[in-house]
Amino acid sequence: MRRAIVTTTATAAGVVLLLSLKPHGSQSASAQAPVISSGSDTSNTSNTGNTGSGSSSTGSSSSGSGSSAGSGSSTSAPSGTKSGSGSYTGTAVDTRYGPVQVRIDVSGGKVSKIDVLQYPNGQQRDQDINSYALPVLNQEALSAQSAQIDAVSGATYTSDGYTQSLQSALDQAGLK
Amino acid sequence: MITRHAEHVMGTVFSFMVRDPSPAVDEAVRAAVARLHAIDARFSPYRADSEVSRIAHGERELADASPELAEVLERCAEVAQQTDGWFSPYREGRLDPSGWVKGWAVQQACELLCEAGSREHCVNGGGDVQSVGGPWRIGVADPFRPGELATVVAGRDLVVATSGTAERGAHILDPRTGEAPTGLLSLTLVASGRARLARTDAYATAAFAMGPELGLSWAERQPELEALAILPDPAAPKRATSGFLRHAV
Numbered sequence: 001m002r003r004a005i006v007t008t009t010a011t012a013a014g015v016v017l018l019l020s021l022k023p024h025g026s027q028s029a030s031a032q033a034p035v036i037s038s039g040s041d042t043s044n045t046s047n048t049g050n051t052g053s054g055s056s057s058t059g060s061s062s063s064g065s066g067s068s069a070g071s072g073s074s075t076s077a078p079s080g081t082k083s084g085s086g087s088y089t090g091t092a093v094d095t096r097y098g099p100v101q102v103r104i105d106v107s108g109g110k111v112s113k114i115d116v117l118q119y120p121n122g123q124q125r126d127q128d129i130n131s132y133a134l135p136v137l138n139q140e141a142l143s144a145q146s147a148q149i150d151a152v153s154g155a156t157y158t159s160d161g162y163t164q165s166l167q168s169a170l171d172q173a174g175l176k
Numbered sequence: 177m178i179t180r181h182a183e184h185v186m187g188t189v190f191s192f193m194v195r196d197p198s199p200a201v202d203e204a205v206r207a208a209v210a211r212l213h214a215i216d217a218r219f220s221p222y223r224a225d226s227e228v229s230r231i232a233h234g235e236r237e238l239a240d241a242s243p244e245l246a247e248v249l250e251r252c253a254e255v256a257q258q259t260d261g262w263f264s265p266y267r268e269g270r271l272d273p274s275g276w277v278k279g280w281a282v283q284q285a286c287e288l289l290c291e292a293g294s295r296e297h298c299v300n301g302g303g304d305v306q307s308v309g310g311p312w313r314i315g316v317a318d319p320f321r322p323g324e325l326a327t328v329v330a331g332r333d334l335v336v337a338t339s340g341t342a343e344r345g346a347h348i349l350d351p352r353t354g355e356a357p358t359g360l361l362s363l364t365l366v367a368s369g370r371a372r373l374a375r376t377d378a379y380a381t382a383a384f385a386m387g388p389e390l391g392l393s394w395a396e397r398q399p400e401l402e403a404l405a406i407l408p409d410p411a412a413p414k415r416a417t418s419g420f421l422r423h424a425v
Contacts, residue, residue, distance in 0.1 A: 147315055147328050150193060154317025155340030155362055156278070156302040162182075162189040166315065166323060167300055171191050174180040 188302030204292030279377025339384035359387035
């Protein structure tokens, strides 16, 4: 079962990293990179229940999005242990804006710090980046099971398609 | 106790979640369901006997529209104006205000629940969500990975509307060219506070038609809106407006 391989890396599974790549000349990439953790509370309490999301570097690449999805998931060997602590360095990922590499510190099952080790710079690329739009790097697919959501927004499903939808699963879970 | 209800109507499913149920609120859920069917009966472009269909097929004059339809068309005209014509209550030349009606139906359901005393509920109309109270956690479906989430937004009084092609194919048309826009897999708008779903949903339809560059820059100019765009570009699939982070968790 895939859940067997989900240990400490699962704590990082819910993390969505948004890198601000605005060309304001700041030298402090990590300081200007707003970082949020997603679902860390739930992933913290149910590490082994995160199902496939913890290993999505493989799963997501099948959809062609492997390069970004794998940004932090193809990590180096953690320096921590199964207790949910450690430091993980992601492989550098080539985005259209240039290489991006991050390091995540996990402490007590929660992401305590994210450093951006590499981020794109250079005048030409900066000009390509619209100041209004932030590239969003999703480190892992978010597992709906672990995200503890109340509802799902998405392109309108048909009455038939609903039965396959996450919203249907949520509704049924609540009706039991 | 939580009251849940899923109702098949308008070609999709409306899901109710009420965190503060009471006999009065449960009755309001039933009234809301009846209201949804009444809206469908009048506004569905798929029912030959609906008012919209009869006007679309020339069996009834637009000038004779019911006050309810007239008001919907007025709101549609406002949205069209606010989106530089990227929203239209016409599809391929025929009256079809669906881009307003579904979100408006969710909004009315919430109003009925509020009137009955509920301060904690969430109504999802086929993927477009209005919530009251909270905090609520709303997942945004990932069009690359069915069954997975692209992100989660959380907050109080959240309104989340997504337009996209994933579920129903290319059903949104560029009102200018009549063709399906191709630059986006989905576009999600998030608002909170006083925002309501009817307008937010219509905006999402318009911004989707605009495509990623124009859609995101348009959303950036709307102080009450934040946007997440998912592009058919595996290397850089997601882009968001600068304030999107405040909703993300």
